Amino acid sequence: MMEFKNNKGIFQQIADNICERILSGDYAPGDKVQSVRQLATQLGVNQNTIMRTFLELQHSNIVENRRGIGYFVTENAPDTIREFRKEEFTKEILPTFIQQVKLLRITKTELEPLFNQLKENEDENK
Amino acid sequence: MNNTFNINRFGKLLKQQYQLAGKTLALALASIFIGYTLILLIFTFNNAYIATMEWLPFFIILNSAIALPFAAYAFPAFRSKEKTFDFLLLPCSVTEKFTLNLIIRIIAPWIVLPVIFYISSRLATELALWYFPQSNIEGFRLWAIFSQIDHDDLFFAIVSIILTGLIHQSVLFTGATVFRKQPLIKTLLILGAVAGIIIFYFYIIIGWVEIYKNGRIPWFAVFENNENTVYYLIGVEIALLITTLAYAFYRVKEKEIA
Amino acid sequence: MITINNLSFAYKKQAPLFKDLSLEEGAGQIIGLLGKNGAGKTTLLQLISGLLTPNAGEITVNGQIPIKRSPEFLEQIYFVPEEFIMPTVKIFKFVEAHAGFYPRFDRTLFNDLIKQFELDQNKVLSKMSHGQKKKFRIAFALSTKCQVIILDEPTNGLDIPSKAIFRQMVAGALEDDQTVLISTHQVKDVETLIDKILLVDNGRIIFNNTIIDLSEKYDFKIVSHLPEQVLYSELNPMGYKVVTAANGNTSEVDIELLFNAINDGVKFN
Numbered sequence: 001m002m003e004f005k006n007n008k009g010i011f012q013q014i015a016d017n018i019c020e021r022i023l024s025g026d027y028a029p030g031d032k033v034q035s036v037r038q039l040a041t042q043l044g045v046n047q048n049t050i051m052r053t054f055l056e057l058q059h060s061n062i063v064e065n066r067r068g069i070g071y072f073v074t075e076n077a078p079d080t081i082r083e084f085r086k087e088e089f090t091k092e093i094l095p096t097f098i099q100q101v102k103l104l105r106i107t108k109t110e111l112e113p114l115f116n117q118l119k120e121n122e123d124e125n126k
Numbered sequence: 127m128n129n130t131f132n133i134n135r136f137g138k139l140l141k142q143q144y145q146l147a148g149k150t151l152a153l154a155l156a157s158i159f160i161g162y163t164l165i166l167l168i169f170t171f172n173n174a175y176i177a178t179m180e181w182l183p184f185f186i187i188l189n190s191a192i193a194l195p196f197a198a199y200a201f202p203a204f205r206s207k208e209k210t211f212d213f214l215l216l217p218c219s220v221t222e223k224f225t226l227n228l229i230i231r232i233i234a235p236w237i238v239l240p241v242i243f244y245i246s247s248r249l250a251t252e253l254a255l256w257y258f259p260q261s262n263i264e265g266f267r268l269w270a271i272f273s274q275i276d277h278d279d280l281f282f283a284i285v286s287i288i289l290t291g292l293i294h295q296s297v298l299f300t301g302a303t304v305f306r307k308q309p310l311i312k313t314l315l316i317l318g319a320v321a322g323i324i325i326f327y328f329y330i331i332i333g334w335v336e337i338y339k340n341g342r343i344p345w346f347a348v349f350e351n352n353e354n355t356v357y358y359l360i361g362v363e364i365a366l367l368i369t370t371l372a373y374a375f376y377r378v379k380e381k382e383i384a
Numbered sequence: 385m386i387t388i389n390n391l392s393f394a395y396k397k398q399a400p401l402f403k404d405l406s407l408e409e410g411a412g413q414i415i416g417l418l419g420k421n422g423a424g425k426t427t428l429l430q431l432i433s434g435l436l437t438p439n440a441g442e443i444t445v446n447g448q449i450p451i452k453r454s455p456e457f458l459e460q461i462y463f464v465p466e467e468f469i470m471p472t473v474k475i476f477k478f479v480e481a482h483a484g485f486y487p488r489f490d491r492t493l494f495n496d497l498i499k500q501f502e503l504d505q506n507k508v509l510s511k512m513s514h515g516q517k518k519k520f521r522i523a524f525a526l527s528t529k530c531q532v533i534i535l536d537e538p539t540n541g542l543d544i545p546s547k548a549i550f551r552q553m554v555a556g557a558l559e560d561d562q563t564v565l566i567s568t569h570q571v572k573d574v575e576t577l578i579d580k581i582l583l584v585d586n587g588r589i590i591f592n593n594t595i596i597d598l599s600e601k602y603d604f605k606i607v608s609h610l611p612e613q614v615l616y617s618e619l620n621p622m623g624y625k626v627v628t629a630a631n632g633n634t635s636e637v638d639i640e641l642l643f644n645a646i647n648d649g650v651k652f653n
Contacts, residue, residue: 007605008636012634040555041555044548046414046576046577046578048413049596129454129456132455138485142482145477145481211468215463217485218455383436384395
């Protein structure tokens, strides 16, 4: 069975977006994240939903709440996010990927670019 | 916080009226002034001699012609559902909204219209005298008219005139709270029907039943040739006035969107 | 705080619209009021704002009884109806005439909202298009900072860019003590904006849940083949739109799908 659309909840989408910006360096550790009201205005999304996003992120130790000032990116937020993403990748994306590889009878040569990238990553980590 | 009548909030309501309808009102007053002046000019230019008393019919007819329909179209918001909606939700008490309409639609014309009439009549008189210097025109003066009434009756006469005017206005004013569209015509029709029934009643008991011929005394004979009749009448008029206005207030208070 | 206890209501010479309807909503929410045509969404909003008298039961808004229409109540509520007539005055004049009635009116916010909606303060209200008038009323409503703001079909007549601006304005302009009630057919227009869904049907509130709760408990997705444990499905060009129980993830609530599922008799909660 194929799923074409399995959007995450809106608060999850916003959390993903913030994580993406942390990974890309838009937000460095220690930076203040936009306020609930700013985000609500920008996205046209309910403030309670945004609040929920921050609670989730805080729970995952990606942001921390400094009372009365706002939410700040934690020191090890990028690593934490990568951990989460990896888990998501191995649990959800990889199985579907393998399934597709099987279904379409894709061969090793056709996945050459993928192996190259994997090798590059390994070199970087050395 | 006073939820019945707060002078501060009433002030805001007056200010709101001025801001929303000020221009229209000024335009209406200017039109009335021009209308009065034109009619009175025809009057003064066509009569070489005019006595003070001759102004009176114009004074009564012109002012009634303006004041009565004006009262009949009170609560302009009630003419449409959409405006009624905003009227009801405006943060003021019923008393404040009612008082505003009472002042504008019933009381203000008693001051504003005579003033306009006075200015128009002066203008018409002066222009006629300037054009026909030989004509003999007495200007319009309200006190000169009153002074022709017997002194003993003056007080009652004035009270009766004012009360009669107020009753006419307030009945039409009440009609404005009852009927959504064409309140003037509908109120007049109802009024006509009520008057018809009353006249018919007296016609029957006096004409057909010949109540006087049998030597019986009908109930309304109390009022005949009685010194106190004038008091009774004023009493009845005041009661009528209060009843109609109270009913109008009730209508405004109970108004809903439907 | 809006409380409704055992409300019954019928228009004259008509079958009852509400029977025994009860509801309790706290402040700080944007509530989407949904229902089929004629379900009584507008009537319910008019009852809450004191424009109609209940036949039975009681309504209180912040402890006040709406139908008494005391000024103290009226200055806490602002209602933008679907249809309205604007006076022949310029925007700034209208604001001068009305802002004073609302103790928390925020002029800075108003000027800001008017700018975002690209309205001209010197334009005469009665001469503007319906969409522009609507934008003005919405901007005014938000600027009153009233505890209860009621928007009846607010996106009707708004062009596409204005709909996005509308969402941004409502989402950003609210305080914790405010409640917004939005009745609408255009669910998509307010999908991200509301955090609670109220569904009126057959004289009652048949559904009352928060979006977050729904997105945690149920999966809304499009699939090629029907899964076994499906609560509701409907055909879609790509296969099926389905609602299933959640498998630990959250999903974006498809309110239209939810609405159809409930009308089909699926029990949520």
